[in-house]
Amino acid sequence: MLPGVVGLIQATEVIKLILDRGAPLIGRLLLYDAMKMNFKEVRVRKDPECVLCGDNPSVTELIDYESFCDVPLPGAEVPEEIDEAAYELSPQEFKAAMDQDPSAVLVDVRESFEWDICKIDGAQLLPLSSFEPATSGLDQEDSIYLYCYKGKRSMLALKELKKAGFKKLKNLSGGIDLWAEEVDSDMPQY
Amino acid sequence: MKLNNEEINRYSRHLTLPEVGMAGQLDLKESSVLMIGAGGLGSPLGMYLGAVGVGKIGLVDFDVVDHTNLHRQIAHTTSDEGRPKVESLRDTILAGNPNIEVEIHNIRLERDNVLELFKQYDIIADGSDNFETRYLINDAAYFSKKPLVSAAIFRFQGQITIFSPEAGGPCYRCLYSEPPPASLVPN
Amino acid sequence: MGVVIEIPSALKQYVNDQDEVEVSGSSVEEAIGALVAEYTELKVNLFDENGKIRSFINVYLNDDDIRYADGLKSEVQDGDSIQIVPSVAGGYSTVKYS
Numbered sequence: 001m002l003p004g005v006v007g008l009i010q011a012t013e014v015i016k017l018i019l020d021r022g023a024p025l026i027g028r029l030l031l032y033d034a035m036k037m038n039f040k041e042v043r044v045r046k047d048p049e050c051v052l053c054g055d056n057p058s059v060t061e062l063i064d065y066e067s068f069c070d071v072p073l074p075g076a077e078v079p080e081e082i083d084e085a086a087y088e089l090s091p092q093e094f095k096a097a098m099d100q101d102p103s104a105v106l107v108d109v110r111e112s113f114e115w116d117i118c119k120i121d122g123a124q125l126l127p128l129s130s131f132e133p134a135t136s137g138l139d140q141e142d143s144i145y146l147y148c149y150k151g152k153r154s155m156l157a158l159k160e161l162k163k164a165g166f167k168k169l170k171n172l173s174g175g176i177d178l179w180a181e182e183v184d185s186d187m188p189q190y
Numbered sequence: 191m192k193l194n195n196e197e198i199n200r201y202s203r204h205l206t207l208p209e210v211g212m213a214g215q216l217d218l219k220e221s222s223v224l225m226i227g228a229g230g231l232g233s234p235l236g237m238y239l240g241a242v243g244v245g246k247i248g249l250v251d252f253d254v255v256d257h258t259n260l261h262r263q264i265a266h267t268t269s270d271e272g273r274p275k276v277e278s279l280r281d282t283i284l285a286g287n288p289n290i291e292v293e294i295h296n297i298r299l300e301r302d303n304v305l306e307l308f309k310q311y312d313i314i315a316d317g318s319d320n321f322e323t324r325y326l327i328n329d330a331a332y333f334s335k336k337p338l339v340s341a342a343i344f345r346f347q348g349q350i351t352i353f354s355p356e357a358g359g360p361c362y363r364c365l366y367s368e369p370p371p372a373s374l375v376p377n
Numbered sequence: 378m379g380v381v382i383e384i385p386s387a388l389k390q391y392v393n394d395q396d397e398v399e400v401s402g403s404s405v406e407e408a409i410g411a412l413v414a415e416y417t418e419l420k421v422n423l424f425d426e427n428g429k430i431r432s433f434i435n436v437y438l439n440d441d442d443i444r445y446a447d448g449l450k451s452e453v454q455d456g457d458s459i460q461i462v463p464s465v466a467g468g469y470s471t472v473k474y475s
Contacts, residue, residue: 003230003262006348007317010231010341011238013352014315017337018221018244019214025339025352026359031462032348035386036396042437042460044351045445047364052332053355054364062301062329065322071371190258230467319467344465345386366464368432 133164147172231317233265328362
């Protein structure tokens with residue numbers, strides 16, 4: 001429902017501009033918080049150092065916005081480059097491998113709110129947000145089968161485990177989302 | 191430009207408001223608004239702009255209606271699943287008010303199509319869902335000298351403002367000079 | 378009574394889901410310093426490696442941007458409110474997810 005409230009405020013401001021009536025939200029940022037149910041307003045000033053509309057603009061034509069927005073995460077460790085394909089299994093392969101592997105341990109690295117929506121039977125939850133190989137309780141002797149929603153986060157966890165010395169690692173390609181399509185048709189998708 | 195009798199009847203509660211009146215209603219009819227995004231924000235925005243009689247509404251979106259959109263993108267209904275969002279929203283707007291014109295642009299907004307598109311409208315309304323598009327829209331609105339009515343949401347919070355450097359106000363880059371790191375997008 | 382720092386929903390996970398945190402300090406820097414000292418994960422989300430507020434996060438003291446006062450050195454008094462406002466764009470999060 002949040003977009004309804006915000007979209008209607010946006011519509012109101014459009015109409016006011018057209019009618020040239022009232023006080024437009026120029027130079028003011030309106031902040032709406034549905035949980036607190038309050039509106040706050042902060043001041044927005046024209047920045048004289050703005051690279052577009054400031055005194056000495058350096059952006060004088062449209063730029064490459066894809067690379068402008070491709071900002072690396074500061075301070076983050078760059079995950080190790082590994083041959084990801086060597087660890088990826090399709091949903092059917094993943095299931096077949098697990099079924100015939102007595103040392104298989106299935107690990108779900110999604111967050112708990114996702115776990116509450118659906119999960120693969122037999123999995124244990126170790127959310128990536130607090131994932132540490134050393135405190136995970138996982139054993140290097142076991143085969144670790146990892147999954148998340150689409151397969152990217154579990155690959156990050158896999159790289160951390162590999163770095164910590166784990167050798168028997170598999171990743172569910174396409175995550176639980178593809179699993180729901182290809183292996184378990186009763187599982188909801190979100 | 192004049193209103194026909196059906197329009198006069200339709201907008202009569204506007205025409206009797208001193209802040210709108212016949213002159214204001216004609217201003218609305220003669221105006222044009224380009225909306226970027228036909229989803230959560232675009233649904234109510236488009237439906238209201240259409241109902242009040244904005245003469246020309248442009249819709250930009252390249253997405254199709256998905257089942258997971260329906261709980262919040264209220265211009266789209268269950269039977270619209272799989273249709274382009276711009277078509278679905280256009281039909282909803284025109285069902286509400288057939289007197290106006292809705293132009294659909296089933297495209298991704300890019301560097302090489304944005305300026306030509308902005309030229310054809312008076313006001314730009316940003317309801318997009320990513321930073322690349324927001325900076326593109328901001329810069330293009332600045333170069334086109336068009337006011338930009340901007341709305342953005344995250345979880346239970348919304349931010350709304352108007353960027354209008356041509357009228358002496360700030361632009362999006364004055365507010366946030368850079369986007370957050372791309373790798374912070376949840377998946 | 379101290380200084381109240383309002384936390385945006387994008388960062389609430391780092392402060393035990395609180396909407397606001399009360400701290401003490403005589404400048405914005407001290408107040409936010411006290412906040413990140415208590416909630417250490419917040420630090421990397423608010424500051425860059427040079428100790429500057431990240432460019433996609435604005436800090437407002439009593440509803441005005443501290444960039445146009447004395448920045449982080451801006452003085453605060455008991456009863457003041459500091460608001461942290463990150464840029465948002467629909468489905469995106471401006472905070473570290475993983």
